[in-house]
Amino acid sequence: MKLRKVMALTLAGAMxxxxxxxxxxxxxxxxxxxxxxxxxAAAGxxxxxxNAGSADAEITLQxxxxxxxxxxxxxxxxxxxxxxxxxxxxTMAIEVYPDSQLGDKSSLIDSMLLGENVCTLxxxxxxxDYGVPDFGIVFGPFLFDSWDQCWTLxxxxxxxxxxxxxxxKGLKLIASNWIYGERHTLTNxxxxxxxxxxxxxxxxxxxxxxxxxxxxxxxxPTAMSWSEVFTAIQQGTIDGQENGAPITQSAKMDEVQDYMxxxxxAYDSDxxxxxxxxxxxxxxxxxxxxxxxxxxxCEWGRDKIEKEEEEIIEEFIAGGMxxxxxxxxxxxxxxxxxxxxxxxxxxxxxxxxxxxxxxDTEGVSFTEEQGEQDR
Numbered sequence: 001m002k003l004r005k006v007m008a009l010t011l012a013g014a015m016x017x018x019x020x021x022x023x024x025x026x027x028x029x030x031x032x033x034x035x036x037x038x039x040x041a042a043a044g045x046x047x048x049x050x051n052a053g054s055a056d057a058e059i060t061l062q063x064x065x066x067x068x069x070x071x072x073x074x075x076x077x078x079x080x081x082x083x084x085x086x087x088x089x090x091t092m093a094i095e096v097y098p099d100s101q102l103g104d105k106s107s108l109i110d111s112m113l114l115g116e117n118v119c120t121l122x123x124x125x126x127x128x129d130y131g132v133p134d135f136g137i138v139f140g141p142f143l144f145d146s147w148d149q150c151w152t153l154x155x156x157x158x159x160x161x162x163x164x165x166x167x168x169k170g171l172k173l174i175a176s177n178w179i180y181g182e183r184h185t186l187t188n189x190x191x192x193x194x195x196x197x198x199x200x201x202x203x204x205x206x207x208x209x210x211x212x213x214x215x216x217x218x219x220x221p222t223a224m225s226w227s228e229v230f231t232a233i234q235q236g237t238i239d240g241q242e243n244g245a246p247i248t249q250s251a252k253m254d255e256v257q258d259y260m261x262x263x264x265x266a267y268d269s270d271x272x273x274x275x276x277x278x279x280x281x282x283x284x285x286x287x288x289x290x291x292x293x294x295x296x297x298c299e300w301g302r303d304k305i306e307k308e309e310e311e312i313i314e315e316f317i318a319g320g321m322x323x324x325x326x327x328x329x330x331x332x333x334x335x336x337x338x339x340x341x342x343x344x345x346x347x348x349x350x351x352x353x354x355x356x357x358x359x360d361t362e363g364v365s366f367t368e369e370q371g372e373q374d375r
Contacts, residue, residue: 051093051095051096054093054094054095056090057088057090057091057092057093058091058092059088059091059092059093059282059286060092060093060094060095061084061092061093061094061095061290062094062095062097062102063077063080063094063095063096063097064096064097064098064100064101064102064103064108065077065096065097065098065100065121066098066099066100066104066105066225066226066227067098067099067250068098068099068250069096069098070250071246071247071250071251072246072247072250072301072304072305073121073301074096074098075301075304076178076297076298076300076301076304077094077096077297078096079297079300079301080094080293080294080296080297081093081094081096083293083296083297084289084290084293087289087292087293088289088293092286092289092290092293099227100225100227102118104225104227105120105122105126105205106206108120109122109126109130112170112171112273112274112275113130113131113169113170113171115170115275115277116275117275117278118274118275119174119272119273119274119275119278120272120273121178121270121271121272121273122270122271123138123139123180123268123269123270123271124136124137124138124139124271125138125139125205125207125208125209125210126205126207127166127171127271128207128208128209129207129208130169130171131165131166131169132162132165132166132169134162134165135162135166136207136208136209138153138269139207139209139210139266139268140209140266141213141265141266141338142265142266142335142338143266143267144266144267146267147179147267147269147306149267150267150269151177154176154177154269159176166273167276170275170276170277171273171274171275171276172273172274172275172276172278172279172280173271173272173273174272174273174274174279174290174291174294174295175271175272175291175294175295175298176269176271176272177269177295177298177299177302178269178270178271178272178298178301178302179268179269179270179298179301179302179305179306180244180247180268180269180270181243181244181245181246181247181268181305181309182244182264182266182267182268182309183242183243183244183264183265183266183268184242184243184244184245184260184261184262184263184264184265185197185202185240185241185242185260185261185263186240186241186242186243186248186253186254186257186259186260186261187200187202187239187240187257187259187261188233188239188240188257188258188259189239189259190259190261190322190324191240191259191261191324192261192324192326192330193330193333194217194218194333194334194337195218197217197218197219198218198219199218199219199220200219200220200239200240201219201220201221201222201237201238201239201240202214202219202220202221202222202238202239202240202241202242203221203222203223203224203229203232203233203238203240203241203242204221204222204223204224204241204242205223205226206223210223211223213265213338214242216337216338217334217337217338218337222238224238226251229241229251229253230251230252230253230256233253233256233257234256240257240259241253241257242265244268244305244309245260245308245309245312245313245316246305246308246309246312248260248312249312249315249316254316254319254321257321258320258321258322259321259322259323259324260313260316260321260322260323260324261324261326262313262323262324262325262326263325263326263330263331263334265334272294272298
């Protein structure tokens with residue numbers, strides 16, 4: 001008798017989106033809310049349609065995330081549905097549940113650590129807060145100059161050691177090649193200097209490394225669920241947020257924010273993980289196929305984001321947004337201000353990584369296995 005295994009693979013990155021429309025009057029606000037409800041309903045319909053073929057599959061992955069199905073994350077998992085259906089001949093399927101239907105990221109990680117059959121996607125800063133401190137340095141500010149340097153770290157022996165530690169905590173890492181994006185700042189006032197950031201309430205995901213960095217550059221970081229950000233900006237509760245261009249556009253943040261500062265303070269790659277016990281309950285062939293399909297979907301999403309980044313920024317400009325690209329000279333004061341921040345991160349969240357990769361307290365050096373590169 002065949003057993004139908006259900007594996008809850010929960011992708012809840014800090015990229016939740018609300019499809020609202022910027023409004024300046026109560027009547028327009030009502031219309032926006034109605035439109036948002038329609039958009040969310042449409043997303044739910046799309047997800048339901050994508051899940052329709054999973055009933056006959058022997059193994060089903062349930063994938064939940066805070067984003068709408070139209071965002072890069074949602075589209076990446078739609079692609080994953082296609083890949084796994086094709087490669088498994090229909091014996092395996094992925095069900096997607098967008099719009100926070102299965103909860104937010106933190107609650108899902110907590111459930112996973114308690115042994116629930118759930119998984120999540122998040123950057124290393126989050127896993128630093130969940131039992132593997134050195135993972136946090138992967139999100140260190142100004143750590144990388146390019147995605148190639150990020151992949152070098154991910155392919156290193158040090159990274160494999162951190163993955164093993166994560167697995168001991170009950171979290172199995174399936175893939176590390178999902179590009180969340182190069183993180184920038186979007187605000188309601190122009191930001192070109194450190195002084196411009198002082199006192200600004202900037203929304204951040206709920207991780208200490210994010211908090212430490214933004215405090216170091218003088219902002220007032222405010223941890224908040226991504227699903228609440230659009231309304232918070234619209235109502236003036238916060239002054240801005242930090243994210244990549246594709247995520248910002250998908251969430252329609254350009255409708256309520258007038259200024260974007262491009263400074264690539266972080267190259268953010270996310271890790272897709274699942275409960276270790278759930279993973280080990282699958283046979284080796286199933287594990288290999290799941291890993292292959294998810295990695296392929298990550299590659300697809302990675303290429304899509306890299307290709308569309310500049311196009312989206314140009315669309316922002318055409319739509320009236322002021323986009324400022326910081327020069328090396330303008331970036332220098334920001335890098336100077338995070339020296340103390342990096343010392344704290346090195347002490348608490350990445351000593352081994354800092355030592356292994358020659359990350360100095362200025363946060364501007366990186367050593368590849370092939371040889372040292374000046375940063």
